[in-house]
Amino acid sequence: MLLFGVQHVLVMAATPISAIFLMSATLRLSPNLTVDLLSAALLLSGIGSLIQSLGPWKFGPRLPFVMLPGGAPLILFLSIAQQHGLPTATGAVLLTAVFTFLVLPLFARLLKFFPPLVIGTMIVIVGVNLVKVGALLVTGRPGAPGFADPAQLGLAFATIGLIVLFTRLLRGVLRQLAVLLGLAGGTALAFAAGQVHAGALFSGHVLGLPRPLPFGAPAFDLLAALPLMLYSLASMAEATGQTVINAEAVGKDIDIRSDVPRTVRGDALTSLLGGFFGLPLMVTSGENIGIVRVTGVRSRYVTAAAGVVLVLLGFLAPVARAISVMPSAVVGGAAMVVFAVITVLGVQMLGRARLEDHTSTVTCAVALALGLLPILVPGVYAGFPSGVRILLESGVAVGALTAAVLNVVFHHLGRRAPATASTASTASTAAGVPAEATGPAARP
Template identity: 90%
Template sequence: MSSPAHPVVPDPPQNAATGAVHPVDESRPLGRILLFGVQHVLVMAATPISAIFLMSATLRLKPDVTVDLLSAALLLSGVGSLVQSLGPWKFGPRLPFVMLPGGAPLILFMSIAQQHGLRTATGAVLLTAAFTFVVLPLFARLLRFFPPLVIGTMIVIVGVNLVKVGALLVTGQPGTPGFADPARLGLAFATIGLIVLFSRLLRGVLRQLAVMLGLAVGTALACAAGQVHPGALLSGPLVGVPGPLPFGTPAFDLVAALPLMLYSLAAMAEATGQTVINAEAVGKDIDIRSAVPRTVRGDALTSLLGGLFGLPLMVTSGENIGIVRVTGVRSRYVTAAAGVVLVVLGFLTPVARAISVMPPAVVGGAAMTVFAVITVLGVQMLGRARLEDHTATLTCAVALALGLLPVLVPGVYAGFPSGVRILLESGVAVGALTAAVLNVVFHHLGRRTATAATAVPDGVPGPAARA
């Protein structure tokens, strides 16, 4: 039986029977769309800002280069969000997506830069973007090995990873001064409580803005407690225009780029899960065989453009999926509006600095709430994966164990070579690969059994449907 998230044919903009526009394709008053778009930006903007600051500190970049990279990160996050949300030509699934730098691609970029130089790291990003376009047709043929069991397991791991990211914004890194400071924890818990309170007491548009209101009031509390220092808002120029190739002409080294190219395969699998769970969150019927390649093409195009501005790989973000589910606002034009806001922020440096002033504890508290929703969505998807079958249970259990291992035991792969370690420490990649391989072992190799029906992704017609 087909899941609502996977029909056999691509969805039209309108319901064929009633002519009604699906909520994901529904336009709203401009002012309201911009408000909802700003809410997405406030939740996700900490990621590109922190990614660039981490990159600058690790690689010891000059302040003017850091400013250029921050402007480029916001600008390209906006361009990528527009591509994924509006879906021009064959790029973007036309779902409410935002795009970000950061995560494993950032770590790989910095590793390549430290070993081979920044010009080689930029070349690696450009090579990987081109590699993604080349291997995408082959990957699209493998989508039948990603049923709800595999994708649901992967989404749970993604959600747990993101909750950890949000929690570290609150606590700081273990072993650093001020780790788990009670004042910061109290601020994060207050932000979470405010979001819950606003969701319970408010109605209509205000209720849908509960996350943004929680961030705003949480920041006000932090300011009253002396945890916000707005002096940085007045420093620096008014307008900043990012320059191309900040590190010089790219150097292309296939060996140096190999870890990033290998990671791109895992990123495609993650994009598959992101696309499916996004469609699930908005109640949109999609054909994963066409929607997923559009998402991956959007990732590759944005990464190609970002590489020209010295950025690491850009990836579709799971942050906004949680916001969609919490607020109930499903229109892709909202994330398109967020893209426009991000493009504007890429040029207006004081506004970007204002976002960076927002206390990490406040952003982390809101982020943990939103990210945990993604985990719940993964659990809901697993609920349709017939876990009463012992092979499905074992597949899910082993994939979760291996995928969550680097999250629960940081440094578990410290004894491995650096290239292997970076891949193994991507719990999403390991969990997705494990679930996919076990699914093939149990349901695609040897004599097919009755349980093989669960190995066919929803939306891909089985033998009876094709007959």
């Protein structure tokens, strides 16, 4: 059981590592603070995995889930931190976790406004934005000294090449570890080239505790937290699909009305705890559902064992210090691949959204145009008041809101379901289950 648990840890390890490195590089955090955040990310990933796998009281669906930070919530966290400061970003995470608990009773009624068309569009925008952030880890900011250094680009491309090579040559579970092996190989190349400074590995304590409230007392700003709150609505819809898929993978019959809220409560509780340690929202990992399917090991106690391993790693300071020596170009190269996969998942979801319907095409096109605008043209809303700018510059929130509103305009206002079968199909899709009852794509 321990070995299978370690396997789950290895599969998901690249995501929290990439997330913390993105935070550190984007916000120019100190090495010591980066190590503290890495320890907190490992610790909270373990606690969240235990909650979701064991399901104490009404938290967690008792399915083999592993939790981690990253994805769209990370980008929204970084955006809030850059514009309003880290204390406000921490406050936004705490407010969103509380908001999730408050709106959960209305969850089922909101789901119909987030079909695959809306969620798929949002995920595509998320993926494009994340790829850009990963690329900036490699190149640095335009105009900064050393921008697009050929040596850094070469290291990133070598890391991507190693990921492709391992994906091509390895089979089964080892193929699932291609990203992590690429990170290790890229770091080894950087070490051989003299770009890794390992002196910090042997300094400091062996055991340590992550620092609570590392950015100081949180500041609460509802307007600044609005993009994260909007995302949490879509995240709850994605949690529905992921719970259904996971239950199918392990052959467990579930009641969507009771088990999905348990998953959402687990997400919200872990995010609430993570917010006190300076982390973005925590989400369940779709990659680990793939491991369940590949290996056929369906026990939820395996992911609980993975949670125990992650908690122990969070207390071992040398592990966090070892992770922190990886060059940003290596992490950025791997992150570009990992985050581009999110875009592919969005495209796959849009493939189920009946884009041959002209109204669906217009909905997707307008949402993509408005959502990608602040990503492709930074500073486009610089002339707007700060309160409006924080929302408009969040491409994910704008894209999701636009898609949801247009979906209501085209597919809900003034229309009635033509037949019972069609109504059942729509209800299934709104609940995260396609008409064939096979379950939707997992959340990224």
